[in-house]
Amino acid sequence: MTSFDIKDAGVLLAKELEKKRFGEAPENLYEPLRYILSLGGKRLRPALTLLGCYVFDEDYKKAMEPAIGVEVFHNFTLMHDDIMDEAPLRRGHTTVHEKWNANIGILSGDVMFVKAYEHIMKVEDSILRSAMELFNKCAQEVCEGQQFDMDFEERDEVGEEEYINMIRLKTAVLVGFALRLGALIGGATDEQSAVIEEFGVNVGLGFQLNDDILDVYADQAKFGKQVGGDIISNKKTLMLIQALKQAEGKDAEELQYWLHKTDFDKAEKVKAVTAIYDRLGIKQMATDRANQYFDKGFSALDRLDLTEDKKQLLKEFGVYLQNRDH
Amino acid sequence: MTSFDIKDAGVLLAKELEKKRFGEAPENLYEPLRYILSLGGKRLRPALTLLGCYVFDEDYKKAMEPAIGVEVFHNFTLMHDDIMDEAPLRRGHTTVHEKWNANIGILSGDVMFVKAYEHIMKVEDSILRSAMELFNKCAQEVCEGQQFDMDFEERDEVGEEEYINMIRLKTAVLVGFALRLGALIGGATDEQSAVIEEFGVNVGLGFQLNDDILDVYADQAKFGKQVGGDIISNKKTLMLIQALKQAEGKDAEELQYWLHKTDFDKAEKVKAVTAIYDRLGIKQMATDRANQYFDKGFSALDRLDLTEDKKQLLKEFGVYLQNRDH
Missing domain, CATH: 1.10.600.10 (Farnesyl Diphosphate Synthase)
Structure with missing residues (x-):
């Protein structure tokens, strides 16, 4: 083999x-x-x-x-x-x-x-x-x-x-399609290929949520894009949506201040919004959510008619995406 | 039937x-x-x-x-x-x-x-x-x-x-494809569908050359676009290419004058360039060239295993495109 x-x-x-x-x-x-x-x-x-x-x-x-x-x-x-x-x-x-x-x-x-x-x-x-x-x-x-x-x-x-x-x-449907296409070429039944697609879509969701987290928390030396890009552009990621929902008092005021300020120092805004995220535990919340999708993807693997070593390969790939830091 | x-x-x-x-x-x-x-x-x-x-x-x-x-x-x-x-x-x-x-x-x-x-x-x-x-x-x-x-x-x-x-x-390959796709659906062999495509591509070429002629010579009341649009934008149509090749002396000078003038009255430019085309017989030349393609398309019909009435339908469509005035 x-x-x-x-x-x-x-x-x-x-x-x-x-x-x-x-x-x-x-x-x-x-x-x-x-x-x-x-x-x-x-x-x-x-x-x-x-x-x-x-x-x-x-x-x-x-x-x-x-x-x-x-x-x-x-x-x-x-x-x-x-x-x-x-x-x-x-x-x-x-x-x-x-x-x-x-x-x-x-x-x-x-x-x-x-x-x-x-x-x-x-x-x-x-x-x-x-x-x-x-x-x-x-x-x-x-x-x-x-x-x-x-x-x-x-x-x-x-x-x-x-x-x-x-x-x-x-993002996620293409991850699912890429896997399903391969499975069909490998001779999987339509049903089995749908299961592997389900794995892919969920892992793809986790992948994108991790990407959002990295956009805020990655090490700039390793990260290909500008860290904080989503914060600078007010991108309504799950993190910002959650922060808007949970922030109260001074945090809520400060978040609104940065969202509506048109002339700002980028580094200052990134630092300030990240500090709000930190106080609200947004990183953990987003990580939990990403992991929920990864787990949902992994549990789909149980329904595949494959040997354990093959399932393990798929899982390893998911785990690699789950743990990447850039 | x-x-x-x-x-x-x-x-x-x-x-x-x-x-x-x-x-x-x-x-x-x-x-x-x-x-x-x-x-x-x-x-x-x-x-x-x-x-x-x-x-x-x-x-x-x-x-x-x-x-x-x-x-x-x-x-x-x-x-x-x-x-x-x-x-x-x-x-x-x-x-x-x-x-x-x-x-x-x-x-x-x-x-x-x-x-x-x-x-x-x-x-x-x-x-x-x-x-x-x-x-x-x-x-x-x-x-x-x-x-x-x-x-x-x-x-x-x-x-x-x-x-x-x-x-x-x-332009022309899509006309050819449209016909060939239909022929395949109708059960034509690959060879026969290639012949009908050849008819389509040639008719498509004639169609586009006619379109270029109409762009200069159409009746504005019937024409959907601005008559003279190609002249205004110096579009290098077969007509302009031919005019550049054939124009001598004063015509050549005038053509260059209009091609390089950046600030001009549109109607005046269209009138002047059309007059040069008229003196050089460009319309007839372009019409002849378009008709060569239509004829080439029509002659492909001889190679189709179809009854004469069916070939006639294809030819009629070509003739309709050949004679359109808008």
């Missing part, structure tokens, strides 16, 4: 990805595509497709092309999101719309979407329709999540359940 | 399209989608899918959902193109990015692309992969065409063949 090493799989995938040209002319269409894919990233989602396949069929290389499609899709969403967010940097490098322009970012993203379909389609005929239907659903939900995210920026109040639903759509 | 009436098919399609919601929440994602589809248009491309089906199998209603997918795809490209071109109007109405904003236009367009796949996928399993592969190829080429179009705006010189290749990608 060859044991599945997620790092080896990731290296193999990165190699395969590097070989791809995706298209030749016009250069302004394909160069941005290759550029964003060259910026690296953890390649978590395609690794999950390989892992999802491996646990049902150890010959996980047959999931390589669809896994590449998953990564191309993810990067397409990043390219368009960066335009919408006017983000100057992605993984420490200039974003596509800054390096070229927004029009090129829109269109290069569009062609990435096509290439994602093209690669995800590289599955056996017997599962082609399922794979496509699941991908359509996933892609539609990711768009819905991004729109909710943008809508929430314009609103003063966002409910806890609304926020969870938004991150489910924007 | 029920005779195929393209208008009836169009009415039926419009009705089906009107019933579709495509999605519910968030409203900012789906309302722009329904809005752009409600603006009408000639619905030529989906009608071609129905016609392509009909000539091989009179029960053309089975091509209805994929035909809707073709129209959704076309409108997705319009939504994104309008952002890139900063167009204020589409079919006489405010464009999506003006009515909402560019971010909503990007994302609503993205979800339209998903819905296009979803609808085009509604074909028998036996042709699912072919339909998807053809659609991927078509969608990729449409992106390439749009990027070439944008690239050409930045260039001083564009060759005749480059221009033809650009409109082939941007």
Whole structure:
């Protein structure tokens, strides 16, 4: 038995990805595509497709092309999101719309979407329709999540359940899809693949909630983004929603002060809001909530017709996401 | 035998399209989608899918959902193109990015692309992969065409063949795909469907060249866009490329004068450049070239294993496109 090493799989995938040209002319269409894919990233989602396949069929290389499609899709969403967010940097490098322009970012993203379909389609005929239907659903939900995210920026109040639903759509469903696609390629039944998707969606929710925590509490030396970015932009994360609900007296006043202050020193605001979070125990509350989703995901594993060592691999991956500190 | 009436098919399609919601929440994602589809248009491309089906199998209603997918795809490209071109109007109405904003236009367009796949996928399993592969190829080429179009705006010189290749990608391949998809649904062999695609691509080229001519010579009362728009923006159409090649002496000087003048009266420029085109016989040249493509398309019909009345229907549609005056 060859044991599945997620790092080896990731290296193999990165190699395969590097070989791809995706298209030749016009250069302004394909160069941005290759550029964003060259910026690296953890390649978590395609690794999950390989892992999802491996646990049902150890010959996980047959999931390589669809896994590449998953990564191309993810990067397409990043390219368009960066335009919408006017983000100057992605993984420490200039974003596509800054390096070229927004029009090129829109269109290069569009062609990435096509290439994602093209690669995800590289599955056996017997599962082609399922794979496509699941991908359509996933892609539609990711768009819905991004729109909710943008809508929430314009609103003063966002409910806890609304926020969870938004991150489910924007982030978690793709984690679930990546795993389920792999499982289908590995020969899982539709029912079994749905269970692994459930695992993925819950782990994906925990992953995003952890990401929100890291956004406030990560060690800046290790963290790829600016620590405190969500606080600076008043992003209505579960942490802020909870803080708004729980803060009383002076804390409530101070929180409102920082939320409505338009001209401020960023570091000062981050420090002040983090101190409020600390006094309210927001980090622990958010960690508990994230762990609830991880646990819910882990408990889905019991319903998988897999040997314990295979379930263990899935669990280890979840635990890795649960414990990451950057 | 029920005779195929393209208008009836169009009415039926419009009705089906009107019933579709495509999605519910968030409203900012789906309302722009329904809005752009409600603006009408000639619905030529989906009608071609129905016609392509009909000539091989009179029960053309089975091509209805994929035909809707073709129209959704076309409108997705319009939504994104309008952002890139900063167009204020589409079919006489405010464009999506003006009515909402560019971010909503990007994302609503993205979800339209998903819905296009979803609808085009509604074909028998036996042709699912072919339909998807053809659609991927078509969608990729449409992106390439749009990027070439944008690239050409930045260039001083564009060759005749480059221009033809650009409109082939941007416009003609979708006409070909729309027909071929219908033919496949109607049970055509892969070879026969390739012939009908060839008919479509050539007719599509003729269609776009005619569109360029109408942009200069249409009756403003009938024409949906501003007559002379291409002249105003120095669009390097086949007509301008030819005029630049043929103009000598005073005509050449005057053409350069108008191309480089940045502050001008629009009507005056349109009148002056049109007069140069008239002196050089550009309209006739462009019409001849368009007719060459129409003829090439019509001659492909000889290779179709269809009864003469079915071939006649395809030809009639081509002749309708050839003779339109708005």
